[in-house]
Amino acid sequence: MNTQSVILSAFQSVYNRWLFTAALFSAVAGVIHAYYMPEHFEMWVGYGAFFLVVTACQVMLSLVLLAFRPAPRLVLWAGILGNAAIIIMWLISRTSGLPYGPMIGEVEEIGVLDLSSKIAEIGVMVCLTVLMRMKADFGANNGLHAQAISQ
Numbered sequence: 001m002n003t004q005s006v007i008l009s010a011f012q013s014v015y016n017r018w019l020f021t022a023a024l025f026s027a028v029a030g031v032i033h034a035y036y037m038p039e040h041f042e043m044w045v046g047y048g049a050f051f052l053v054v055t056a057c058q059v060m061l062s063l064v065l066l067a068f069r070p071a072p073r074l075v076l077w078a079g080i081l082g083n084a085a086i087i088i089m090w091l092i093s094r095t096s097g098l099p100y101g102p103m104i105g106e107v108e109e110i111g112v113l114d115l116s117s118k119i120a121e122i123g124v125m126v127c128l129t130v131l132m133r134m135k136a137d138f139g140a141n142n143g144l145h146a147q148a149i150s151q
Contacts, residue, residue, distance in 0.1 A: 015070075016069075019065055019071060021127050023061075023062040025121070025124045025127065026058045026062040026079070026120070027058070029120040029121050030056075030057075030062065031055075032113050032116060032117040034059075035113065036113070036114070037052055037055060043101075046100065046101050054086055061079050076131055087118055087121055090114065093107070095107070
């Protein structure tokens with residue numbers, strides 16, 4: 001095995017670990033949101049629709065990360081920004097109250113599962129940020145970038 005093969009193999013292994021971890025965190029967060037979706041539909045269709053969209057996006061992100069290598073930069077950014085928006089909405093709903101709907105201004109309690117989903121979403125954001133840095137650093141340091149992460 002030559003040096004180039006060793007470098008490619010090491011990069012692929014580390015890249016894939018971060019990628020699979022991001023996909024797992026995103027799937028976990030999506031499943032937690034799916035669990036709470038019926039309860040939120042009972043409160044108001046708008047709350048339920050929000051949980052439906054969040055669930056779909058998080059599960060879709062997980063599947064896209066597993067299906068496409070290298071993960072497109074647009075997907076990485078969408079995952080980071082989307083999860084950041086979800087976390088911000090959660091923080092608002094836990095501090096100053098729900099920003100819309102019939103329960104506007106009502107502060108939600110912090111529960112174990114919703115806190116777990118926020119931890120998973122932060123995990124997604126960290127993993128996707130690392131993946132973007134890996135793509136940038138590896139590509140800048142040598143021309144093996146595309147070959148390394150596409151195999």
